[in-house]
Amino acid sequence: MGSRAERIAQRFHEAYEELAPSHGYETREASRKPWADVPEQNKGLMVAVVGRLLEQGVIR
Template sequence: MGLEKLTAEKLARKFHDEYERLAPEFGWKSQESCRKGFDELPESNRELMVEVARQVIVWIVETMLEEARKEIPDSEFRKGK
């Protein structure tokens, strides 16, 4: 999957699923209300996770652009090469 197909909701769902799956291995026990599928979580919880995921995606893209700019000479970057 390319980054362009990564949506905030997909990332939030994946994070939730992986967190719940891995938490016991790290000695964590999540709240009973969170030990369910993403769609069964309270709406406010889902909305918060989607917004956090959106912010993370923005950060990833900005970081990737910043790193790309470091690798391309400034004159070439401005020309769009």
């Protein structure tokens, strides 16, 4: 499935999209996509952020 950082980024994306409406927020339709359809540049950024947080020990 990919690196640990990628798996966490994917789960974060999915949870965010699922929980947003219950917090009074609706994501833009243009960005409301399943992980498989998220543009590679965006995925890469999210994976890099998660990777940094893993390196810093923020995520264990």
